[in-house]
Amino acid sequence: MRPALHFMVSAVRRMFVLGIVLLAGASALRALATLPLDQVRLPPGFRIDLVTDDVPGARAMAMSPSGTLFVGSLSEGKVYAVSDPLGGKPRVRVVANGLRAPAGVAFRDGSLYASSVSKIVRLDNIESRLDDPPAPVVVSDRFPTEAHHGWKFIAFGPDGYLYVPVGAPCNVCAPDENRYANIMKMKPDGSDLQVVARGVRNTVGFDWHPATRELWFTDNGRDRMGDDVPDDELNRATAAGQHFGYPYCHAGNVADPEYGSKRQCSEFVPPVARLGAHVAALGMRFYTGTQFPPAYRNSVFIAEHGSWDRSEPSGYRVVSVALDGSGKAVRQEVFAQGWLRGRKPWGRPADVLVAPDGSLLVSDDLAGAIYRIRYTP
Template identity: 65%
Template structure:
């Protein structure tokens, strides 16, 4: 697409979405990369600069990026069941589809004629409540796949639900690596320690202000984060918590707030933002759905030591929630690009935003 058309697209997208309402720290700027990604959820980038985006609507999108713009857009899959998660590994795109993980081989070279998906595994639970999945490859080369609780709160098979598992790229050697996770829709590995960190959504129907969503750290296999017995790190479940004190489970690194719906998270290690942003965490807060007064609908920054100590939060980007509780967007995932800019997906507006920084 010619540069003049790219500029025209950016202008029309900016006019369609009230991007000027987003508030950022001094020196940061946000633009609409694309407003043509309905239901945009998780993102992954191939080495060739193809941005793949999952959705809950059945489609998987590919955006060819050039010089910070979208050169072309493709629908590379349709009719999948809640294909929210996408992950890139060794020339192949992996996509979650509730009970299945499928892959698209050599997809970068076949955006106009995508191959049929190859089933990696079809042995995951079929429940759709918290059944959509963020997926990612870890430093060990394994594919990490969560399985959320099939309920608000319940005591189900803990080797099938409320967990985080991993498998080889071909679907073999599946193992559960952490229990007691109600629903994680975002995880990443620390750039220095390579330890796993993840967000976890707290249960509903205990009131407006409890329990909190969590940011967790899992430096080893076999940790238990408490669900359904303990919520937010220190609140015993009124039905299931009697014989399972919170002291017996791994506490969170940070409490993110009740009902904020913390989803995608990534560490920032790019070259563009100020030096004090390095190894900080960005978290997309999708926003509350059943709180009496809405919260979330923003991106927060967590500054924290590698061992999980001294965690503190700052609001990084807000404005999708307007006065009078009007909502025009819901952040779902965040992802730094190689140039150091930060992408934010928005499933409500069907958009991808790009945040850049210029020293004031």
């Protein structure tokens, strides 16, 4: 090839490559522009920013003491690690894949625990191996295989046990209460599996009160009873083995059409708060930070994923529930909303997590995003 021709070909090739890079950059900018965060409405003094939109199907979150954010997902069986999520230059890696709906994650003693429908697995020394993650080790495979309500939020409690919910394998039915529709716990090695709460249709979020250490959890109400019945619930477990009503009673005061005649609502623990029908209340956390105004201290933040079968959509927001000193809900407010445009959502909050600096992280499985809400008056 003659030198002049070679130079022209090389120049064209460089221009082509540069064009590819510029197009990729423009595509990334367009992708960010498709998340209209300016439509998210917050109380005065708060702002919301995008941490990353590179976590497809983002669900439950857990953060290590050194600041790595781990995110479960419903996308191709993947679990993600987000390095430096609060520093402005997050890096996202896949640390596990091929799992069955690994929605839940928990971190303890250097190991990442992830849920699967019928298993809990563990990835040891994970933060030293983010670029070359270890093969997951099965901690327990003793859970049901049904996918219906089989996605599991998991978390370690103050007692050192890993808490694992098992949803009802149906909309409404009466399964074995020691096997389904409950919350269980086990030691980190999978031993000593025991039932903590029964009559829980499908909880996808729980936390422990900062002062009392009592377990609190959301629960999704049944479908096919109309637009406005029954409510999703915020519950409080004051003792092990309590029953919260399913399938006989919903939201503390609604007898089930099929099973309600068999037991009375008065026999069960009523919810602390009724959250609205079909809002799909998922992840919840107590606010333990100091960045937000004092009125939010020890209040509950709940991610409402949003309805799928209501004639007028509900949910698609983050709400806060204020409690008094006795644990009674005294105020329920919409904290963040705007992910629903008309009848069409562009995002669906799935979990919330209080970051070490007191900001609130919100996962969004529809947009594949993690957001950060800060108080900046």
